[in-house]
Amino acid sequence: MLSTTERTRLNRAKHKARTDRADLYDVLDHGLLCHLAVVVDGTPLALPTCHARIGDTLYLHGSTGARSLRQxxxxxxxxxxxxxxxxxxxxxxxxxxxxxxxxxxxxRVVEDGDERLDALRAIVDHLVPGRWDQVRAPSKQDLAKTRVLALPLDEASVKVRTGGPNDEPEDALLPVWAGELPLTLTVGEPRQDPARQVDVPLPEHVARLAGRTW
Amino acid sequence: MLSTTERTRLNRAKHKARTDRADLYDVLDHGLLCHLAVVVDGTPLALPTCHARIGDTLYLHGSTGARSLRQxxxxxxxxxxxxxxxxxxxxxxxxxxxxxxxxxxxxRVVEDGDERLDALRAIVDHLVPGRWDQVRAPSKQDLAKTRVLALPLDEASVKVRTGGPNDEPEDALLPVWAGELPLTLTVGEPRQDPARQVDVPLPEHVARLAGRTW
Structure with a gap:
């Protein structure tokens, strides 16, 4: 269960709230990217970035130079x-x-070497499952430029809206088409790097993503 | 042109920055939803919501009860x-x-009645072009519950990443498939409201969205 705090309680549309931890996992694991809200020099910013979940910890990463990733x-x-x-x-x-x-x-800024690698693996494999084992692992130089942050899933809220419109009862007989247009994020055909110097056959872990929808 | 300020200058990946106003319009008009970063009771929050642009103003809307939309x-x-x-x-x-x-x-909280309606029309038509003219316009009661915010496009940054990977030169000959998996947001088949009390044929402004990709 997710415990609701003063900050995570929905003030409106309370019926959309979910309090099962499984719903939280579902959204975090399903969403390809996230937005990080952080105050930098007094200004709130919403920054798009990638994430991954391991157990009850959410990991983010970025450049050590990023002002948004300060401790x-x-x-x-x-x-x-x-x-x-x-x-x-x-x-x-x-x-x-x-x-x-x-x-x-x-x-928390992750300092432990194993936890850093586990987090980076989770982020890469969150985007393309099975990818980490096929590519060059981070070098010491790569790691020196990378900051990894860990956020415990202690305080969180989940909101889910499904189904048709919630019209006013007096509008029910209006001659207006009403309903839903479903949206999916769809993966297209893989495009091999035009700058490649060697040809490599399309591997199974990439081929199986073509046509996948989120 | 977008004037770069201290806050909107990219500190890293400067080659991804765009300074044409047309690029700003493209992203704002193309994106179906946005994330609003705002500090509420000292906490930065990133809230998903809808938006629309009219000229050089970005409009948001929400409930008058929303703590995130205070002036x-x-x-x-x-x-x-x-x-x-x-x-x-x-x-x-x-x-x-x-x-x-x-x-x-x-x-700015929009108080002018005409500007409020123009903004709400723009937000509805941003999601489904041509929709506003087909549905019941907001009543006085609807409008009393709705806050409209206007944000001038005075200070903004645009970032665009395209193409293949930027690998290290020494990795060029690794036998690893590299490239891009394109992503599109795709509209599926319209689903008529299962709770409808009257049947209405699928109108052209909805039918033409089926299969559309963003």
Missing amino acids: GSEVCVTVTVPDGLVLARSAVHHSFNHRSAMVLGTP | GSEVCVTVTVPDGLVLARSAVHHSFNHRSAMVLGTP
Whole structure:
């Protein structure tokens, strides 16, 4: 179960809240990218980045030079999976079917070498399952430029909207088509690096992603 | 042109920066949803929401009860369009092809009735072009519950990553398949509201979205 705190309680649309930890895992694992909210020099920023979950820890990574990845400041990581456009009979009831998760907390900079590698592996394999074992592992130089952050899944909220529109009862008989346009993120045909110096046959771990939908 | 400020200058990956206003418009108009970064009770939050652009103003809307839409506080609105997974020869050079725009500023609460309606129309038509004219317009009661915010496109940055991986020269001959897996957001078959009380034929403005990709 996710414990609701003052900060993660939904003030509106409470019926969209989910409190099962499995729902949190589902959104975090399903969403390809996240947005990191962080205050930099007094300004709130929402920065797109990649993430991965191992157990009850969410990992992020970035350059050691990134001002957004400094230690000790509170962040919010939001993963949003768009599932559909909701077409209502009245303008204001148009909506977005989606799953979203917000994780709040102060990330820890990961120093342990094994945990750093595990986190980077999880991030690469989150994007392309099975990829890590096929590529060159990070060198000491690679690792020196990379910061890894760990955020415990202690304080989080999950919101899920599904189904058709929630129109006003008095609009039910309007002659307006209402319903949902489903949305999926779809992987197209693999494009081999045009700058390649050697030809490598398409491996199975890449081929199986073509046509995959999220 | 977008003038670069201290806050919108890219500190790393400067080659990904775009300074044409047309690139900013492209990302804002193309992205179906955005993330609003705002500090609420001292905590930075990234909240998924919908937006639309009219000229050089970005509009957001929400419930008058939303703590995140209070007047007078600085925000960041980020729109991220994922375009592809970049598969490199080494782990750390895996990346995301994407277009993203960040708009910084302090939004104005829109009070003028005409501007409020124009903004709401733009937000509905941003999701489903041509929809506004087919549905019931907002009533006084609808409008009383809705807050509209306007953010001028005065301070913004745009980042675009395209193409294949940027591997280290010494990895060029590794026998690793490298390239891109393109990603598109795809609209599926329309699903009519199962709770409908009247049958309405699928209108052209909905039918033409089926199969559309972003």
